[in-house]
Amino acid sequence: MEHEIDRRIVKRHCCDDCEQVFTTSSNLKIHRKTHTGDKPYRCDQCGAAFAVKNNLTRHQRIHTGDKPYRCVQCGAAFAVKNNLTRHQRIHTGDKPYRCDQCGAAFARQGDLTTHQRIHTGDKPYRCDHCGVAFTRQFHLITHQRIHTGEKPYRCDQCGAAFAQQSALIRHRHIHTGEKPYRCDQCGLAFGGQDYLTTHQRFHTGDKPYRCDQCGVAFAQQGDLKRHQRIHSGDKPYGCDQCGVAFARQSGLIRHQRIHTGEKPYRCDQCGVAFARQCHLMSHQRIHTGDKPYRCDQCGAAFAQQGHLTRHQRIHTGDC
Template structure:
């Protein structure tokens, strides 16, 4: 019988060794670039049959792999394995330079570039170089494509019919993407995916610098700015400074009183989209934030945070005059008045 450790098949290019001939053949396609497995629907080609099978599910919509914690479904097993780490907190990939840990190998690879400063993603239009593919995608938007699909309602113009179709939902109110867990519906599939994370707790966006995780890409982008002390955006009225331009725009509304986010269900209007989203839950009754101790549900994450302190006894707000501590800032504010009234 052949020795279990014997590897008679050796790669002449990189010296990798294999115990089976089929494993050796699959490996050699890395060097040759051979892709013998083709999709009959779109012509895409793959190095091995398993990759072709996974690809075909993008056409059929089949998702045979289900999470036993939250029941989300996936088209391939590797995506399910990565997703499960959002429940277990497992971070099996660690940086050999700084020790930061990550749940995905791809995120570790991006993180390593923050040490090496390697910029492997090149813009074919202007030659700009970027550490991450996501940064290149954002940059590519600066090379604006021709826009010849106008909206007859408001005059906005789009580069393709798909963009125009999505935009029209602003006028029609159409919300074709329905949450399977609660009654909420959305005009964009991306909005639905973000919403589903409020039920699952999934946080797929990881900071390459400190490994903090976030449920939304925009939140990650704002967080990354906190690692830079530079605050290049300043308010012309009160000299407040911000590291993100969107934070400056929101701040300016405290001076102008502008409330550009109106509620479609009532006459209320808000200075930020986040405040509007919280308000909409008063109409829908949605309470996506649940206490793990007593299962109470809340419409706002901050309400859940305050509630959890009734279980933990945490009192993070302390009076600088007498040292009394409180579980929320409102309790502290009321207490401080007792000092000012004595003066």
């Protein structure tokens, strides 16, 4: 008899469209709106519509600024109770979302979902300009600024503009001279936490970013991404004037000086200017007399690698 009662309860609260089961009839009624598309609750300020009244109530706090959920430990306030719950994990250290492949734990479901893409290789956010794909939406948004030239983060002291907020924060340290992040092994100080973290890998030898195709490991994620373009042939940085594409943004910046005529590297002794730093360094050897390239057969020394290469043909007979 008990099993028959259970079956009647399940049947009464089962969705006819997808067979999902609910414990109450009210929850089933709310769920059915996902199939019908019914959104009877509408915001009178912006017109946004919702299937559930509670969702409308939460939404309206955007307009009112109401944040009724407050953290008792630090006073931070939130419009939605779930956001307070996630925030409190900062204080408790609770990480309830665990990866079933590597065991890594996270405080938020969204962070676990993003992490799992490391294992699946899923990159759902694709650039409609060049086709490059990303695991996170904000990485795509930042990347697209390469194509649009958008730099929304501007320094209020010198006017320099940046595509990323983190770049602006690091830039501001130029004006303040502040370097709050100090290495506890060598005392070197940095303007950003990410710079310190990367630096500390010189002491530990840690290279956490490994290429899944050839096994080469890197201390920085950016270096791994650039390396992987060797395998993929990807060249996401395209010149908007002639269409030539590059694997690295620095390559595009150097190339664009052909069009602009810019020569930012100037010799402080004679004033000659160059488009590339390596050309300035070669030129400065005229003044210093430095000849770092030495022939291993006769000992002749040269200021430039190209001059040594031509000289060595005397010994090889390749003329």
